[in-house]
Amino acid sequence: MSVLIIGANGSMGTRYQSILRFLEVPYACIDKNDPIPNKEFKGFIVATPTPTHYEYLKKLALVGMPVLIEKPISTDLKEVKEIIDIYNYEDTPLTMMMQ
Numbered sequence: 001m002s003v004l005i006i007g008a009n010g011s012m013g014t015r016y017q018s019i020l021r022f023l024e025v026p027y028a029c030i031d032k033n034d035p036i037p038n039k040e041f042k043g044f045i046v047a048t049p050t051p052t053h054y055e056y057l058k059k060l061a062l063v064g065m066p067v068l069i070e071k072p073i074s075t076d077l078k079e080v081k082e083i084i085d086i087y088n089y090e091d092t093p094l095t096m097m098m099q
Contacts, residue, residue: 002026004041006056007048012070016045041065054079057094061086066093 003020007013008029020027030036032048036059043066046056054074060067061083073080073096087094 002028002041003043003045004036004039005029005045005047006036007032007046007052007070010047010049012047013045016047036060043068046070050075054083057083058086061090061092061094064090064092066095068095068097071096071098 003025005013005016005020005027008017009031013029017027017029028037028039028041032052041063044060044063046053046060046067046069048056048070050070050072053069053072054076057067057069057073067087073083083094
């Protein structure tokens with residue numbers, strides 16, 4: 001089991017790859033346009049452009065594994081509230097990166 005980095009070809013995705021390599025955490029990568037593989041992962045990192053976050057987060061909430069999302073979750077407050085409600089209802093861990 002490994003972590004899936006979505007958006008691995010971007011600047012943040014490549015940084016996450018370096019961090020996971022340093023920590024010796026196995027990971028797999030897909031680009032933002034690739035389908036999410038049908039494989040079990042122990043967590044997800046979403047490092048895609050902000051406009052894509054909402055759709056990824058809706059899909060990943062149902063998987064039930066922890067998700068680390070780059071900031072911001074969305075630029076639409078209604079979408080942010082919906083995502084928080086979904087993750088609370090599904091009891092799926094969601095963490096947003098911030099400095």
